[in-house]
Every structure is written in structure tokens, then in C-alpha cells.
Amino acid sequence: MDNFSIKFEKFWQAFYTHNGYARVVVGLKNTMLIAIFGLIIGIVIGTAIAGTLVHPAKSRLSRFLKAFCNFYVGLFRGSPIVVQLLVTYYVVLPILQINMSSLKVCILVFGLNSGAYVSEIMRGGILSVDPGQMEAGRALGLGYGVSMGKIVVPQAVKNILPTIGNEFISLIKETSVVSFVGAIDLYVAFNYIGTNNYEYMVPYLFMALIYIVLVLIISSLVKAMERSLGKSDRSHQA
Amino acid sequence: MIEVIKLNKNYGDLKVLQDISFTVEKGEKIAIIGPSGSGKSTLLRCLNFMEEASSGSIIFEGINLTEQKAKLDLHRQKMGMVFQQFNLFNNKTVLENIMMAPLHIRLSKLRKTRWQNFFIKTGNFFRKNKKSLIELDTDAASIKEEVRGQALKLLQKIGLEDKKDVYPSTLSGGQKQRIAIIRSLAMNPKVILFDEPTSSLDPEMVGEVLDLIRSLADEGMTMLIVTHEMGFAKEVASRVLFMDEGRIAEDSSPEQIFSNPQNPRTREFLSKVKAM
Ligand SMILES: Nc1ncnc2c1ncn2[C@@H]1O[C@H](COP(=O)(O)OP(=O)(O)OP(=O)(O)O)[C@@H](O)[C@H]1O
Ligand SMILES: [Mg+2]
Numbered sequence: 001m002d003n004f005s006i007k008f009e010k011f012w013q014a015f016y017t018h019n020g021y022a023r024v025v026v027g028l029k030n031t032m033l034i035a036i037f038g039l040i041i042g043i044v045i046g047t048a049i050a051g052t053l054v055h056p057a058k059s060r061l062s063r064f065l066k067a068f069c070n071f072y073v074g075l076f077r078g079s080p081i082v083v084q085l086l087v088t089y090y091v092v093l094p095i096l097q098i099n100m101s102s103l104k105v106c107i108l109v110f111g112l113n114s115g116a117y118v119s120e121i122m123r124g125g126i127l128s129v130d131p132g133q134m135e136a137g138r139a140l141g142l143g144y145g146v147s148m149g150k151i152v153v154p155q156a157v158k159n160i161l162p163t164i165g166n167e168f169i170s171l172i173k174e175t176s177v178v179s180f181v182g183a184i185d186l187y188v189a190f191n192y193i194g195t196n197n198y199e200y201m202v203p204y205l206f207m208a209l210i211y212i213v214l215v216l217i218i219s220s221l222v223k224a225m226e227r228s229l230g231k232s233d234r235s236h237q238a
Numbered sequence: 239m240i241e242v243i244k245l246n247k248n249y250g251d252l253k254v255l256q257d258i259s260f261t262v263e264k265g266e267k268i269a270i271i272g273p274s275g276s277g278k279s280t281l282l283r284c285l286n287f288m289e290e291a292s293s294g295s296i297i298f299e300g301i302n303l304t305e306q307k308a309k310l311d312l313h314r315q316k317m318g319m320v321f322q323q324f325n326l327f328n329n330k331t332v333l334e335n336i337m338m339a340p341l342h343i344r345l346s347k348l349r350k351t352r353w354q355n356f357f358i359k360t361g362n363f364f365r366k367n368k369k370s371l372i373e374l375d376t377d378a379a380s381i382k383e384e385v386r387g388q389a390l391k392l393l394q395k396i397g398l399e400d401k402k403d404v405y406p407s408t409l410s411g412g413q414k415q416r417i418a419i420i421r422s423l424a425m426n427p428k429v430i431l432f433d434e435p436t437s438s439l440d441p442e443m444v445g446e447v448l449d450l451i452r453s454l455a456d457e458g459m460t461m462l463i464v465t466h467e468m469g470f471a472k473e474v475a476s477r478v479l480f481m482d483e484g485r486i487a488e489d490s491s492p493e494q495i496f497s498n499p500q501n502p503r504t505r506e507f508l509s510k511v512k513a514m
Contacts, residue, residue, distance in 0.1 A: 130323075130325075130328075132321060132323050132325035133325060133327060133328065135288060135321070135325060136319075136321065136325035136326070136327065136418075137327070137339075138288065138311075138314065139286060139288065139314055139318075139319040139321075139422075140314065140315070140318075140338075140339035140421070140422065140425060141311045141312065141313075141314040141315030141316075141339060141343060141425065142311070142338075142339055142342060142343075143311055146342060150338070150342075151327050151329065151330075154329045155328060155329050158329075
């Protein structure tokens with residue numbers, strides 16, 4: 001145990017006295033930025049794709065759009081996110097001669113990637129809603145968009161909220177690869193602290209703890225949200 | 239009021255409706271009976287374009303709907319539909335369920351008029367002879383009040399005003415179906431299509447729903463009812479269509495069909511139903 005307290009001593013020195021915590025804060029901030037903005041972009045893209053895919057129209061335009069959506073989803077689900085990051089950062093952007101900070105590239109790639117996954121979740125959610133709901137809306141003379149937006153999607157979102165929460169959690173976990181394109185995240189920060197005196201045990205233990213606490217906090221937030229949404233269904237007032 | 243001419247509907251090779259022709263006059267109550275799979279639901283669904291017919295025409299109040307697809311929503315507003323599974327909106331309270339369609343439709347009309355006025359005003363800026371604005375006799379708040387008042391009146395009519403703020407999941411099947419019926423009434427439809435309105439109800443709740451439909455019939459509502467309740471069909475219907483394998487096999491008065499069926503298939507079907 002003595003050994004451990006020496007290790008902890010060294011870690012604390014690097015963390016606190018030598019300002020390692022500043023990097024941890026930056027890393028944590030980047031992790032959250034990438035996950036949050038990635039999810040927001042993902043929800044926008046995913047809802048658009050799902051809306052396109054479930055639309056009953058069979059026109060040439062709609063068939064083309066559907067094929068494109070399927071291609072997009074296949075592309076981003078079919079390769080590891082590290083590869084997508086590397087290809088975007090070292091291949092696509094240089095060819096297009098676009099300069100972008102590595103943090104922005106990460107947000108972009110995580111957003112595009114998450115869009116593919118959210119579209120599947122959203123589509124499942126929409127299909128899980130009884131088709132009778134859409135039919136009743138249309139039979140009353142409401143349009144497709146109104147029936148979708150006011151009746152079907154609200155019920156779908158309630159069904160998929162836990163899954164969206166899981167998507168957010170997996171985004172947070174996946175951010176641990178962003179150092180491949182030079183972005184600073186928790187791994188980079190703690191790795192820096194460890195390298196300070198070649199003592200990695202405690203820094204990585206702390207890193208693990210931070211990830212676990214983050215995930216626990218988010219899961220309980222999602223549960224709380226589910227509960228408050230579930231209430232509207234069961235409230236008895238009569 | 240409705241004229242159906244040579245309506246056909248295929249699912250792939252399966253001919254579900256074959257050369258269906260009939261007319262519906264204002265105030266008629268038509269019961270549609272027939273064995274399972276004979277195309278009764280498909281016929282109703284074609285009438286309000288939930289399914290697209292493969293060929294044939296449907297003329298509703300002088301307008302050939304098979305030609306004017308663009309205005310289907312307007313047409314559906316005048317043709318109510320009541321489903322076997324009720325299909326109340328689960329994410330809306332009872333009152334919201336009833337108010338939703340009329341409120342949305344009247345508000346979007348109001349919004350549209352406001353935009354038109356905006357364009358007229360913008361145009362008047364450049365015009366010498368000013369165009370006059372379209373008169374607005376109401377605003378969003380009073381539309382909402384009016385629709386709410388009408389919805390509450392309908393709820394009172396079926397004695398469920400105390401349920402106005404609950405969600406459908408807390409209601410019994412009979413209550414759900416009665417609310418689904420007044421939800422379609424709230425649009426002031428010219429005709430209501432019922433697809434087996436009592437088939438998924440517990441026996442003790444069938445009566446309350448049939449009573450409501452009967453009272454609508456007495457008020458002169460035009461209706462088409464697909465039903466397996468032969469007693470009800472006999473009592474309420476002014477005409478009965480017997481469907482078999484996608485065709486109308488017999489079309490006559492309830493007295494004729496139930497006491498003296500002409501078609502052997504009708505006879506066979508009725509004797510089976512009686513035996514049950
Ligand atoms: N979407 C569909 N795709 C393929 N076949 C269908 C579809 N909908 C209905 N059918 C077929 O069309 C036929 C007629 O169905 P329909 O639902 O109109 O019968 P029904 O007279 O209402 O029967 P029931 O009394 O059981 O409700 C059936 O053979 C059914 O299997
Ligand atoms: Mg049916």
C-alpha cells in the first residue's frame with residue numbers, strides 16, 4: 001500500500017502542483033463538446049433521414065433520396081469511427097483544401113457518424129408507433145406532416161429516449177479516440193500527467209473513474225426524463 | 239351523394255375488389271356485411287383514399303375524387319371514419335383528441351388568410367388602385383374557444399365531460415369508441431364510415447356504442463357501417479350490401495336480405511352467422 005501512496009503522491013504533484021488539472025479540464029470540456037454537439041448534429045441528420053425513409057411516396061425523387069440515405073447509413077455504420085476520423089482529417093479535408101481545427105473535425109465526424117445511428121433509432125421509433133395513429137390523423141383530414149409531427153413523432157421520441165441516452169453515452173466513450181487526429185481529450189490529459197514522471201497507474205485509474213461517473217450521471221438524467229414523460233400517459237384526473 | 243363506379247383494387251395478383259358499383263344518397267344508412275376477407279374494410283378504405291383503388295372512380299358531392307388527388311385532405315374532412323381499434327391519439331387528452339383536427343384546420347385557414355392579406359398589403363404599396371383586404375371575422379383565441387365549446391358539447395352528449403382531461407389509456411373500450419365517434423363528428427362530416435366499430439369491444443360495452451350510432455342515424459347522418467351485428471344492421475340500416483370475394487353479391491333492403499336472400503352465398507353466410 002505504501003507503494004500506492006507514493007504513486008498517488010507523484011500523481012497529485014503532476015495533477016495539482018504542475019497544473020496537470022488544467023489539461024484535464026480542457027480534455028473533459030472537449031469530450032463533452034464533441035459528444036453534445038455530435039449528438040445534436042446526429043439528431044438533426046437522423047430525424048431527416050428517418051423522415052425520408054418512412055415517407056410512403058414512391059416518386060423517382062423520393063426513391064433517389066431513399067437510396068442516398070441508405071448509402072449514407074451504410075457508409076457510416078460500416079466502418080470504425082477511428083477510420084472515419086483519420087480519413088476525414090488526413091484525406092478528405094486536405095483534398096478539399098479545407099483547414100479546420102482538430103476539435104471541429106471531431107465534432108463534424110462524430111455528428112455525421114451519430115446521424116447514421118440516430119436515423120436507425122428514430123426509424124425504429126416511428127415504426128413502433130401503431131400505424132392506426134397516422135391513419136386516424138389522415139382520416140380526419142390532417143396532412144402527412146402534421147400527423148407525423150404532432151401525433152407520431154412525439155410518441156416515437158418517448159419510446160426511443162432511453163436509446164438516444166445510450167447513443168449519447170457511447171459517443172462519450174468513443175471520444176477516447178480523438179487523439180488520433182490531435183485533439184485533446186481526457187486520455188491525452190492523463191497521459192500527459194503520467195508521462196510527467198512515468199507513472200501511469202493512478203492517472204489512468206482517475207481517467208476511468210471520470211468516465212464512469214460521467215456515464216452514471218447521464219444515465220440517471222435520462223431515467224429522470226423518462227419518468228417525467230411517462231407521467232403524461234398515466235395521469236388520472238377523473 | 240357518393241357514386242362508386244367500377245371500383246377495382248388489387249394487391250399484386252390478389253383481386254380484393256372487383257367492379258364495385260353503387261350509390262349512396264343523403265341520409266342513407268348502409269350496412270355492409272359479408273365473410274372475413276371479402277373486402278369490406280378495403281372498400282371503406284378506398285372511399286376515403288386510405289388505399290388507392292387500382293381503377294374506377296369515386297364521385298363525392300359531384301367531384302370526381304380519383305381525378306383531384308391534390309385535395310384529398312379536404313375530402314377527408316367531410317368524410318369521417320371510425321376504426322375497429324378506436325385509434326385515439328395516445329399523446330393527447332380526450333378534449334385535445336376531439337379539438338385537434340377542427341382546431342388545426344381552422345387555424346391554418348386563418349394563417350393562410352393572414353398571409354394573403356400581407357401580400358395584398360405589400361402589393362398595395364405599389365398599386366394605384368388599392369386592393370381591399372380579405373375580412374377576418376375572428377381571431378385565433380375565439381376560434382379556440384369556439385372549437386372547445388363544441389367539443390365539450392359533444393362530450394356532454396355522451397355523458398363523458400368529466401373525462402375531458404384524461405389520456406385515452408385510462409378509458410374503457412366503449413368510452414374510447416364513443417369518443418372516437420364524436421371526434422369525427424367534430425369535423426361536421428357529411429358521411430361517416432364505420433369499420434366494425436364494436437368488434438373489439440367487450441360484450442357489455444357493445445350496447446353503449448350501438449346506442450350512440452343509432453342516435454346519429456336518427457338525427458339523419460349518412461353512414462356506411464361494416465358490421466357483424468346482424469340484429470343492429472336489420473334495425474338501423476336502410477339498405478344492406480352483402481359482399482363476397484370482392485364483389486357486391488346482393489344489394490337490397492334489410493327485410494329482403496334477412497328474410498328472403500336471393501343469392502345462395504348470402505343464404506349460406508346468414509345461416510352460418512345465425513348458428514353462431
Ligand atoms: N395491405 C394488404 N396487402 C395485401 N393483401 C391485403 C392487404 N390488406 C388486405 N389484404 C387482403 O385483402 C382481402 C380483403 O381484406 P379486407 O380487410 O378488406 O377484408 P374484410 O372483409 O374487411 O375482412 P374482415 O371481416 O376480416 O375484416 C383479404 O384477403 C386480405 O388478406
Ligand atoms: Mg375488415
